Amino acid sequence: MNVFQHILESALILCYPIEMNLEETGGFASSELIAEAQTLTLDTLTLREAVAIGHFTTELADKKNLPVSIEVRMGSWCVYHISLDGASEGHDSWINRKCAVVEHTKNSSLLELVLCEEQGLSWYEKSGLSENTFAANGGAIPLMTHDSNLVGVLIVSGLAGPDDHRLAVAGVKAFKGKR
Numbered sequence: 001m002n003v004f005q006h007i008l009e010s011a012l013i014l015c016y017p018i019e020m021n022l023e024e025t026g027g028f029a030s031s032e033l034i035a036e037a038q039t040l041t042l043d044t045l046t047l048r049e050a051v052a053i054g055h056f057t058t059e060l061a062d063k064k065n066l067p068v069s070i071e072v073r074m075g076s077w078c079v080y081h082i083s084l085d086g087a088s089e090g091h092d093s094w095i096n097r098k099c100a101v102v103e104h105t106k107n108s109s110l111l112e113l114v115l116c117e118e119q120g121l122s123w124y125e126k127s128g129l130s131e132n133t134f135a136a137n138g139g140a141i142p143l144m145t146h147d148s149n150l151v152g153v154l155i156v157s158g159l160a161g162p163d164d165h166r167l168a169v170a171g172v173k174a175f176k177g178k179r
Helices: 003-015 031-038 047-063 090-105 109-118 123-126 162-178
Strands: 067-075 079-083 140-142 150-157
Touching: 003 031, 031 047, 031 140, 047 067, 047 150, 047 162, 067 090, 067 123, 090 140, 090 150, 109 123, 109 162, 140 162, 150 162
Parallel strands: none
Antiparallel strands: 067 079, 067 150, 140 150
């Protein structure tokens, strides 16, 4: 097994369980998601690095034959997009809406959902934003630099929200592990 394969296998084992939790929040706590986000910060994000994050995430999804769409954006620019076997065109709407949550808050879309659920609130009522434009559901994570700048967004759609989130996190961890 080469180093690349070992990194991918490690990311799958650590970050993407074989059994998927289909609960809306996956049992995540906001404190756990906040701590996790700190481990995902990047030194920089070049175009080549953004595309590599998309490729690493795709490799992980391919290994599990997951029917997902994966996108990486830098601002409004889509720099990577792929839909794997079994994905549907409806994923694009979810991708846009999940990404809008991250761009609005600089937090993962799952963290936003969990924060509100912990307070017994609807994210849409709390924010005053529309479900037609925003999706507070797992699967979009901010690509942040160490100096807290939002430099991109990685979005996964096609599974239950917590599982989309886990795959996105695993993709960034695999990317960081190869460096």
